Amino acid sequence: MGIILWQRGVGLLRNSRMFLLMLLLPLLFTFAFSNMGTASKISIPLHDEEGSPLSQKAVSYLNRSSSYQFVPVSLEKLKVEVAEGRAEAGIIIPKGFSEGMASGKVEIQMVKSKDSTIIPSLQGMIQLSLIKMHTEQTGVKAILHSLTQLGLDVNRPQVTPRVEELLAERWKETLPVATAGKTAEGSKAFRYDPKLQSSLGFMLFFVIYSIIFSLSEMLNDRRQGIWDRLLISPLRKGEIYLGNFLYSFMVGYGQLLILLGASRLLFGVDWGEGWGPILFLLAIYTVTIAAFGMLLSGFVKNTQQLNAVVPIFAVSFAMLGGAFWPLEVVTSPWLITVAKGIPLYYPMSAIKEILLHQQGWNVVWLPTVVLLLMAALFMGIGVRLFERKGGEYR
Structure with a gap:
């Protein structure tokens, strides 16, 4: 497994343009969208x-x-x-x-x-x-x-x-006056931080590309016959899958950590002092997206097909999961229901609860359970499909 991680890491260093682009784009979009519509003094x-x-x-x-x-x-x-x-x-x-x-x-x-x-x-x-x-x-x-x-x-x-x-x-x-607001329809008013919304949303959106594209190396290995040589090597099949999975996790989680620090330094995004729940939830989200990448890799035949379908799913996840705009402004009940079936929804909503409403580990456990169940489902189906597609190349 270590040799797979080493090989993937060397490949990333040689061709790091995609990774750097996925770091730059969230920062550019955060800068543009967090200042959009804000009135100047x-x-x-x-x-x-x-x-x-x-x-x-x-x-x-x-x-x-x-x-x-x-x-x-x-x-x-x-x-x-x-x-x-x-x-x-x-x-x-x-x-x-x-x-x-x-x-x-x-x-x-x-x-x-x-x-x-x-x-x-x-x-x-x-x-x-x-x-x-x-x-x-x-x-x-x-x-x-x-x-x-x-x-x-x-x-x-x-x-x-x-x-x-x-x-x-x-x-x-100890301010003597506290206010609570409701809209005309009677729903509870929500707090909105444009910098937090943009930074967190685009961070979770663009990391989908980095994680899934990092798994595309498995498709190249299968097409070039390298996968078959790995199967007859001393490495066990589980170690091969785990090595590729860990590599995609490290790429995605590393990108999230860099963007957390960059958004705080460049835009003054307040991620609070209790980093534990946020970092833990981002790690679980990374695992889930890596498992979803494995599912897509099992469906497609080559990297060209993967490159075509990833933007469709990534943009859909971002739009329905609340990355591009807060779901509090969505009035359609069925859209909210659909959002709960999307992995991005859970870290987006939970982290905003932590930062805007001073919540802690209590809002982390339910999203964690849901995301891990999604990851297990995606990974199980993805591996079976990948194995079946692999037989077509032999």
């Missing part, structure tokens, strides 16, 4: 007259907005951009901002040439951001005062940033 010029650490922190709070991007500029440039209509409005943080923040009476100046629809939204966003900043700063002062009363040294430079960080995390965890 409205640019708002901002001039900081005070220039203090507190006013700079206020700018960072304002830039947490998902709708506006505050760009620091000079006062003259701010007035020119607003006057010439290149900006809807301009924001000035005046001198005395720190004193106003301490007293709870902050004034932010807005420069505008005319009223527009974004002005009320912009004013409300600025107000809410500064209220949150004032609340957090007040909390930090109270905590530092309490620590001082306990006799602790709070003058060290790392104390205040750490308190601010912990308070911000606590603020996120």
Whole structure:
């Protein structure tokens, strides 16, 4: 079995263009589709007259907005951009901002040439951001005062940033208002992350090509008579099948691991901290697709036929399994039923549950059982068909 893995690995190194292409295409499609339809932020010029650490922190709070991007500029440039209509409005943080923040009476100046629809939204966003900043700063002062009363040294430079960080995390965890949404038909609203959807979907889609095409070497061996020579070698038949199967698994799983890291580095896709359930489910998915590749290899006679049928099944799996778009938007019950018979559906839905709804191993076991049953069925039928087709070449 080891000699088969070695031979396949050397062949992959000599002809690695297909593997590299299957790495590049998911990244290109993720970049294109994850940014499609996302609205860009409205640019708002901002001039900081005070220039203090507190006013700079206020700018960072304002830039947490998902709708506006505050760009620091000079006062003259701010007035020119607003006057010439290149900006809807301009924001000035005046001198005395720190004193106003301490007293709870902050004034932010807005420069505008005319009223527009974004002005009320912009004013409300600025107000809410500064209220949150004032609340957090007040909390930090109270905590530092309490620590001082306990006799602790709070003058060290790392104390205040750490308190601010912990308070911000606590603020996120204990927000006083929670919302739950439903559509007009009464179905539960779903969370959607375009980067996660695109990255995970195209990753699971393109790995189908890599896994199944790696098994096409068995068809070449059968056509060239190498398969018959392997059968009369000291290798047992099970070792020959297992070697080819392990090779396709290593190619597919290696591609998935590379794409996981690349999507996180290039696009900032958050795969969470608990990698165990995700990596385990991707391994089971790889096994299932390799078994399905064995099934297709048993049906076809040569690599040309395999190359023709693989795109049909891969695209169908991606469309029906939720790789190209979230299945939550599909309203047809029979399409959802069909999706549950497709291997790609299970890692796609389970991994999104893990990442978007903070689930764990509890959502992994059912997909694992279903995928392993599929793999056993595909592999059993595929080997029998491959054996039968092999007799036609003798």
